[in-house]
Amino acid sequence: MEGRVSVIQPLRRVLADVYGELAPDRTILGTTVLPAKHLRFGGKEFKNDDFFLASAQSEAQRLVRRCGLSKASVVLDVGCGVGRLPIGILDQVGDIRVYRGVDVHSKSIRWCKLHIEGSHPSFQFRLIDVKNRCYNPDGSPLSDSFRLPFDDSSFDIIYLYSVFSHMMPDDVSVYLGEFSRLLRPEGKVFLTAFLEEGVPDAVENPPDYRMKWNGPLHCVRFNLSFFTGLVRDAGLRLSEFEYGQETDGQSAIYLSRTAVVGPTQP
Ligand SMILES: C[S@@+](CC[C@H](N)C(=O)[O-])C[C@H]1O[C@@H](n2cnc3c(N)ncnc32)[C@H](O)[C@@H]1O
Numbered sequence: 001m002e003g004r005v006s007v008i009q010p011l012r013r014v015l016a017d018v019y020g021e022l023a024p025d026r027t028i029l030g031t032t033v034l035p036a037k038h039l040r041f042g043g044k045e046f047k048n049d050d051f052f053l054a055s056a057q058s059e060a061q062r063l064v065r066r067c068g069l070s071k072a073s074v075v076l077d078v079g080c081g082v083g084r085l086p087i088g089i090l091d092q093v094g095d096i097r098v099y100r101g102v103d104v105h106s107k108s109i110r111w112c113k114l115h116i117e118g119s120h121p122s123f124q125f126r127l128i129d130v131k132n133r134c135y136n137p138d139g140s141p142l143s144d145s146f147r148l149p150f151d152d153s154s155f156d157i158i159y160l161y162s163v164f165s166h167m168m169p170d171d172v173s174v175y176l177g178e179f180s181r182l183l184r185p186e187g188k189v190f191l192t193a194f195l196e197e198g199v200p201d202a203v204e205n206p207p208d209y210r211m212k213w214n215g216p217l218h219c220v221r222f223n224l225s226f227f228t229g230l231v232r233d234a235g236l237r238l239s240e241f242e243y244g245q246e247t248d249g250q251s252a253i254y255l256s257r258t259a260v261v262g263p264t265q266p
Pocket of ligand 1: 042079080081082083103104163
């Protein structure tokens, strides 16, 4: 029986890869091009076209209402996947001054370049070669000297939906340090993560927590105080926290810089 299981799983993966290469990579809903279902991340609900588009639109609206997103904004989307946020921004706001999406997953970046960047040149996507045991197992491990390929103080909004939910704390710290470098003085970071009180600092695939987690980094759950400490150490400040309302029970967090950089007092 065990032998059969060990053959079936790799076989399933090969068949999924073959299907992924042969099947159409997009679907059209109204006038909007969406990634084909098999390319989308997230739970089963994201396989529904209407749900996927509505979630993209509401993420864009969230940034409008809570982070001041406008046509003049400069936005960084870390772990952009197959472009859910930029699809929503284009639908709700239109072309904006600068949008940059980065991800470690080459197929997703390929899709975004082909279907978004091609027709919206201010929206650009870049593959970064960072190891993630789930999404890019052969990438380079992050070190403290890692830099995202952008200038200091260049972004109004940095956005990560369901990305720290798949990263261990050492990597999260390096990224938070980078956000502190990249964020403009009045800028905001929005992110989601699994955050709880009264639990160990960080646990990968915690048993008996919300659902059954399978495979590397499927769920990384943080202790809220520990996570807030990482934020503080990076020179950022937790400005708003909304518990458990996001995908699979993640919480929403808004960060700003600890101190607004400005002219020094005499
Ligand atoms: C659950 S998906 C979310 C995708 C997208 N943010 C969304 O909400 O539709 C997680 C994404 O994070 C990306 N990711 C994982 N580790 C990363 C890292 N270290 N840097 C950038 N992206 C990463 C994955 O490749 C994947 O695209």
